[in-house]
Amino acid sequence: MRKFTIPSIPSSEITPEQLYQERRRFLRHSIETSLGLAALSLAPGLLAAELPPAGAAFADLGKSVHSSQDPLTPYEKVSRYNNFYEFGTDKSDPAYAAKNLVTNPWSLTISGEVAKPGTYTLEDILRPHALEERIYRLRCVEGWSMVIPWVGFPLADLLKRFQPTAKARYVAFETLHDPAQMPGQRDGFSLDWPYVEGLRLDEALHPLTLLAVGLYGKVLPNQNGAPIRLVVPWKYGFKSIKSLVKIHLSAQQPPTSWNKSAPNEYGFYANVNPAVDHPRWSQAKERRIGDFFKRETLPFNGYAAEVAGLYTGMDLRTFF
Amino acid sequence: MKLPSPLQTKQQIKPLLFILCLLPFLWLSYGLQQDFYPDPLKTLTQQTGIWALRLLLLTLCVTPLRKLTAWHALISLRRLLGLFAFFYALLHVTTWVIFEHDFELGGMWHDVLERPYITVGFLSFIGLLPLALTSNNAMIRYLGGQTWQRLHRLVYPIAIGVILHFWWSVKLDIRDPLLYALLLALLLGLRYRRQSKPPSLV
Numbered sequence: 001m002r003k004f005t006i007p008s009i010p011s012s013e014i015t016p017e018q019l020y021q022e023r024r025r026f027l028r029h030s031i032e033t034s035l036g037l038a039a040l041s042l043a044p045g046l047l048a049a050e051l052p053p054a055g056a057a058f059a060d061l062g063k064s065v066h067s068s069q070d071p072l073t074p075y076e077k078v079s080r081y082n083n084f085y086e087f088g089t090d091k092s093d094p095a096y097a098a099k100n101l102v103t104n105p106w107s108l109t110i111s112g113e114v115a116k117p118g119t120y121t122l123e124d125i126l127r128p129h130a131l132e133e134r135i136y137r138l139r140c141v142e143g144w145s146m147v148i149p150w151v152g153f154p155l156a157d158l159l160k161r162f163q164p165t166a167k168a169r170y171v172a173f174e175t176l177h178d179p180a181q182m183p184g185q186r187d188g189f190s191l192d193w194p195y196v197e198g199l200r201l202d203e204a205l206h207p208l209t210l211l212a213v214g215l216y217g218k219v220l221p222n223q224n225g226a227p228i229r230l231v232v233p234w235k236y237g238f239k240s241i242k243s244l245v246k247i248h249l250s251a252q253q254p255p256t257s258w259n260k261s262a263p264n265e266y267g268f269y270a271n272v273n274p275a276v277d278h279p280r281w282s283q284a285k286e287r288r289i290g291d292f293f294k295r296e297t298l299p300f301n302g303y304a305a306e307v308a309g310l311y312t313g314m315d316l317r318t319f320f
Numbered sequence: 321m322k323l324p325s326p327l328q329t330k331q332q333i334k335p336l337l338f339i340l341c342l343l344p345f346l347w348l349s350y351g352l353q354q355d356f357y358p359d360p361l362k363t364l365t366q367q368t369g370i371w372a373l374r375l376l377l378l379t380l381c382v383t384p385l386r387k388l389t390a391w392h393a394l395i396s397l398r399r400l401l402g403l404f405a406f407f408y409a410l411l412h413v414t415t416w417v418i419f420e421h422d423f424e425l426g427g428m429w430h431d432v433l434e435r436p437y438i439t440v441g442f443l444s445f446i447g448l449l450p451l452a453l454t455s456n457n458a459m460i461r462y463l464g465g466q467t468w469q470r471l472h473r474l475v476y477p478i479a480i481g482v483i484l485h486f487w488w489s490v491k492l493d494i495r496d497p498l499l500y501a502l503l504l505a506l507l508l509g510l511r512y513r514r515q516s517k518p519p520s521l522v
Contacts, residue, residue, distance in 0.1 A: 092358075191492065
């Protein structure tokens with residue numbers, strides 16, 4: 001098993017990718033303009049302060065058999081079009097408002113019906129897991145979709161490490177609650193905080209359910225849910241909770257944020273389903289970001305062969 | 321401060337206002353062409369819709385502003401604002417027809433019948449049609465001032481419909497529709513107060 005070690009270099013020391021790519025030109029330029037050695041040592045620091053923190057790239061990622069063959073949504077769109085209400089209700093807000101979120105150090109609490117509960121550093125959480133690249137479709141409940149190359153590992157691998165007890169039937173998830181860092185949490189017109197989500201244990205243990213720590217081969221941008229988030233590709237995007245601080249296993253179905261906010265519009269299951277409309281808009285079609293025209297939405301977002309079995313005998317209109 | 325004369329209003333302010341009203345359209349076209357927006361269709365839909373509403377509310381500001389400032393020549397700007405409101409509403413509906421429904425009548429009809437926010441939005445647009453079509457001197461002469469005015473009172477239910485359409489389309493954050501609803505309430509309130517005063521005081 002390939003092991004992952006968190007890069008030990010502080011992000012402030014890492015040369016921005018753009019600068020790194022342009023190093024030869026930069027060198028030549030520096031010498032030509034006869035700014036000399038002083039400029040060479042000073043300029044990178046000055047430039048770095050103006051660029052957003054560069055994501056460190058992961059080495060030797062495995063390719064997943066679960067990856068989609070669809071063309072990828074460009075990085076610029078994936079990282080600039082985000083529903084992350086902790087940083088504002090407009091999709092362009094998080095890219096700016098999240099840039100100073102402190103993601104290191106980070107800890108994650110595993111609690112409830114597990115044999116080994118506790119609070120662990122992110123390093124300890126990640127250490128035994130092999131990371132792989134997984135290209136998934138993401139379908140938002142609002143009617144748009146993307147194709148994103150995530151970096152992560154199956155949630156099942158993590159849960160098994162902490163040994164769910166026989167009573168565990170559901171998994172609850174919680175996002176960081178820190179109004180000082182998250183301006184959206186100081187906003188009275190938004191959701192109740194902290195953001196909470198949940199899955200049935202069998203959904204959580206499904207091999208498609210991913211804990212992601214990166215996208216496009218690099219550490220997750222803050223606005224995409226750094227440092228660690230859930231990705232459940234057959235459910236509407238709001239189930240894929242970001243910036244996780246707590247995973248709690250329980251016997252009862254946990255409350256979920258959007259369901260609390262509008263129970264008739266957002267269910268606990270929230271499986272992508274073109275046959276069950278949102279009360280206010282159709283779910284039959286979606287617009288892939290970058291396309292002008294809409295395309296048909298597929299049952300379970302195209303993952304029916306893998307996951308439809310989880311719901312046999314259930315009325316998906318009742319359990320929407 | 322001296323108010324602009326009727327001639328100045330017509331010859332200088334009106335052309336300027338025309339360009340101002342066109343700016344959102346130009347800016348939006350430029351943004352689309354430069355690929356500024358991650359979801360261009362959503363931006364196009366939202367921006368054309370919001371500008372239609374803003375211009376509609378501006379037409380409703382004309383009368384209260386005339387009473388307030390005695391700048392009566394303002395009336396010569398109202399048609400321009402109203403027709404631009406219709407222009408943006410038309411773009412808004414066209415976007416919906418082409419990119420939401422790909423000209424498919426069945427889908428559009430289903431939306432109009434099944435989704436309350438589309439229903440009121442659609443009715444509001446239908447209501448704007450006779451107003452836009454009669455916004456010229458020939459039609460005013462043809463209908464007669466009183467009939468014309470009665471017809472154009474349709475703008476009040478339309479404005480309320482547009483606000484409802486906006487409010488019901490919002491996912492969670494109702495601040496924007498709330499703001500516009502308060503503005504409309506203010507504009508309607510001013511009219512109600514004016515009407516309820518005894519005539520001798522007007």
